[in-house]
Amino acid sequence: MILGKNSLSAAYAGIHPLLDRALGLLRDDGFLAALGTETQYLEGEALYATRFAYDTLPPEETFFEAHRRYLDIHLMLRGRERVELAHPGGLTLFEQKGDFYAYRGEAEQRLLLSPGTFLVVFPEDAHRIKLMAGDRPEPVEKAVFKILLYP
Numbered sequence: 001m002i003l004g005k006n007s008l009s010a011a012y013a014g015i016h017p018l019l020d021r022a023l024g025l026l027r028d029d030g031f032l033a034a035l036g037t038e039t040q041y042l043e044g045e046a047l048y049a050t051r052f053a054y055d056t057l058p059p060e061e062t063f064f065e066a067h068r069r070y071l072d073i074h075l076m077l078r079g080r081e082r083v084e085l086a087h088p089g090g091l092t093l094f095e096q097k098g099d100f101y102a103y104r105g106e107a108e109q110r111l112l113l114s115p116g117t118f119l120v121v122f123p124e125d126a127h128r129i130k131l132m133a134g135d136r137p138e139p140v141e142k143a144v145f146k147i148l149l150y151p
Contacts, residue, residue, distance in 0.1 A: 001085060001109075001119065001120065001121055001122065001125045002118075002119070002120035003111055003117065003118075003119050003120075004117065004118055004119075004120075005116060005117060005118075006026045006027055006075070006116050006117065006118055007027070007116070009023040009024075009026050009027060009118065010023065010024075010027075012120075016147065016149070018043060018046060018047045018147045018148070019071070019073075019120070019147055021042070021043075021047060022042075022047060022049070022073055022145040022147060023073075025042075025049070025145070026073070026075055026118055032075075032077065032143060035049055035050070035051045035143055036051055037050065037051055037052070037053070038050070045148060046147070046148040046151075047145065047146070047147050047148070048145070048146050049143055049144065049145045049146070050143070050144055051077070051141065051142070051143050052141070052142055052143075052144060053139065053140070053141045054130065054139070054140060055137040055138065055139050055140070056079070056080075056081055056082075056130055056131060056132040056133065056137050056138055056140060057130050057131065057132060057137060058131075058132055058137075059128075059131060059132075062128050062129070062130050062131055063094075063102050063103060063104055063128060064084070064086060064088075064091055064102070064103040064104070064105065064126040064127065064128045065100060065101065065102055065103070065126065065127060065128075065129075066088045066101045066103065066121075066123065066124075066125065066126040066127070067099045067100065067101065067123055068099060068101070068123050068150065069099045069123070069148060069149060069150045069151070070099055070123070070146045070147060070148055070149060071120060071121060071122045071123065071146075071147050071149055072119075072120070072121045072127070072144055072145065072146060072147075073118055073119070073120050073143075073144065073145040073147070074113060074118060074119045074121070074127075074129065074142055074143075074144055075117075075118045075142055075143040075144070075145070076113040076114055076115050076116075076117055076118070076140065076141075076142050077115060077140075077141040077142050077143060078115060078139070078140060078141040078142075079114075079115075079138050079139055079140030079141065080112060080113065080114045080133035080134075080138065080140070081112070081113045081129065081130060081131060081133060081140050081142070082110065082111070082112055082113075082131035082132065082133045083110070083111050083112075083113055083119060083127055083128065083129050083131065084107035084109065084110050084127070084128040084131065085107065085108060085109045085110075085111070085121070085125050085126065085127055085128075086103075086105060086106065086107050086108045086109075086126050086128075087108065087124055087125075087126065088101065088103060088124070088126045090105060090106075090108070091103035091104065091105035091126055092104050092105055101126075103126050107128065112133055113142070114133075122149075123149065123150075
């Protein structure tokens with residue numbers, strides 16, 4: 001997991017070439033403004049991005065998800081969202097479809113995403129997103145980048 005500030009994303013350069021490209025786009029206001037809810041393929045299935053808009057949810061309406069082939073970058077554009085993380089080995093799998101694995105269980109870490117921050121989750125990072133940051137739902141917008149690590 002990497003939790004960072006958009007303005008400092010260049011500090012993570014060199015980990016993976018597609019991660020470098022995606023982290024550069026975190027600072028590209030033109031790209032982010034043009035990104036829509038239709039998936040934009042930047043390097044075919046190896047790197048793509050989508051914008052999401054939704055209201056955050058109470059914990060009982062959410063679950064952990066993980067991927068074995070992809071890493072995700074979650075970039076908060078508007079609003080706040082609490083995220084919980086855990087290793088998939090400590091969770092209970094209840095659904096699997098393609099590279100999407102859904103789990104239930106307890107969080108090991110908790111963090112808050114707000115505009116100006118991003119979160120990189122690797123295959124060993126099950127993540128529970130869409131959680132309310134306070135005591136009521138709030139609208140959020142975020143961009144999610146997917147990078148293929150294991151073809």
